[in-house]
Amino acid sequence: MALPKLFANLTITTNLISRRAINVCAINFASKPSLIKPKPGFGIAYRRIVHFPEEYTVKPLNVTNLAGRDPVSGRLVAKGIGGGIKHKYHWIAWLRDGPKEGPPIEEKVIQVMEDGCRTAHIALIGVGDKLKYILATENMKAGDILKSSRVLPRIPVRANEGDAYVLGALPIGTLVHCIEKEPGYGGLYIHAAGTFGTILRKNNDRIIVQMPSKRLFSFDQHCMAVVGRLSNVEHGSTPIGSPQRNRWLGNRPRSGLWKRKDGRHGRKIKPPKPIKEISFAGKKGQNAIQLTMCP
Structure with a gap:
C-alpha cells in the first residue's frame, strides 16, 4: 500500500517543478525585449564609433570602442x-581637388606620422591657412611639395610621388592609390598599407587599372588618383x-x-608505433633436376 502513495507524491512534486519552471521561463521571456541580433557586414563596423564634428578638423577625434x-x-x-x-582618430580628407585649368596647386608636407586606426601612415599637409x-x-x-590638378592635358604629365592628377593625365604604368569612383566624390579605392x-x-x-587583387577596373578618365605606393610597406x-x-x-583570442x-591543432604525444619488420621476398631457386640413365 506504500507504493501508490509514493507515486502520488512524486507526481505532485514533478507537477510543481514543471509549473515553477514554466513560471520562471515566462517571467524571463516577458522581462527581456524582443531583440534581433544583427549580422556583421553590410557596411556596419563593430570595432569603434568615431564622433565626427560638423566641420572638418585636424584635431584628433574621440572614439568609442x-x-x-x-x-x-x-x-x-x-x-x-x-x-x-585606445586611439584617437585622425580625419582624412579623401578629396584631393585641384583647378580644372591653369597651373596645379602646391601643398607642403608638414609631418608624417602613424595612425592607430588604419594600417598606412598619414601625412599632415598645408596650403595657405588650411x-x-x-x-x-x-x-x-x-x-x-605636392601638386594637385584636374587638368586633362594632351600629353601625359610626369608626376612625382604624392601628386594628385586625373587618371587620363597620367602615363601608362603609373602606380596609383586613392582612386575616385566618380569625379568629385573623393578617393575610395586602395587605402591599405603598401598597396597600389x-x-x-x-x-x-x-x-x-589593375587593382591590388589583380582584378581590372575601368574608371572614367576624369577620376582623381594619387601617384605612388602607400606607406608602411612592411x-x-x-x-x-x-x-x-x-x-x-x-x-580577441579564440579561447x-x-x-x-592535446588541443585541436596542438602536438599530440602518442606512443611509438611497433617495430615493422622489412623483409625482401627474393626469388626462390628452382629445384635441381636429376638426370638418370633409366627410362
Whole structure:
C-alpha cells in the first residue's frame, strides 16, 4: 500500500517543478525585449564609433570602442574583436581637388606620422591657412611639395610621388592609390598599407587599372588618383610576435581551441608505433633436376 502513495507524491512534486519552471521561463521571456541580433557586414563596423564634428578638423577625434558589440542592443556580433589600445582618430580628407585649368596647386608636407586606426601612415599637409590629413606614400617626408590638378592635358604629365592628377593625365604604368569612383566624390579605392594600383591601358575615355587583387577596373578618365605606393610597406610581412601584442591590436583570442599537447591543432604525444619488420621476398631457386640413365 506504500507504493501508490509514493507515486502520488512524486507526481505532485514533478507537477510543481514543471509549473515553477514554466513560471520562471515566462517571467524571463516577458522581462527581456524582443531583440534581433544583427549580422556583421553590410557596411556596419563593430570595432569603434568615431564622433565626427560638423566641420572638418585636424584635431584628433574621440572614439568609442565597441569590442564587437552592437551599439544599440549591446549584443555580441563580431567575436574576433575585443580589447585594443585606445586611439584617437585622425580625419582624412579623401578629396584631393585641384583647378580644372591653369597651373596645379602646391601643398607642403608638414609631418608624417602613424595612425592607430588604419594600417598606412598619414601625412599632415598645408596650403595657405588650411591643414588636412592625407594618406602618406612610401617615400614621403616632411618638406615635400605636392601638386594637385584636374587638368586633362594632351600629353601625359610626369608626376612625382604624392601628386594628385586625373587618371587620363597620367602615363601608362603609373602606380596609383586613392582612386575616385566618380569625379568629385573623393578617393575610395586602395587605402591599405603598401598597396597600389597600376594603370595598364587607355580605352577611349576609360582608364583600365589593375587593382591590388589583380582584378581590372575601368574608371572614367576624369577620376582623381594619387601617384605612388602607400606607406608602411612592411605591415603585411611583420609578425605579431606575442599574444599580448595581438590584444593590443584589438583581436580577441579564440579561447579553448588550441592547447599545446592535446588541443585541436596542438602536438599530440602518442606512443611509438611497433617495430615493422622489412623483409625482401627474393626469388626462390628452382629445384635441381636429376638426370638418370633409366627410362
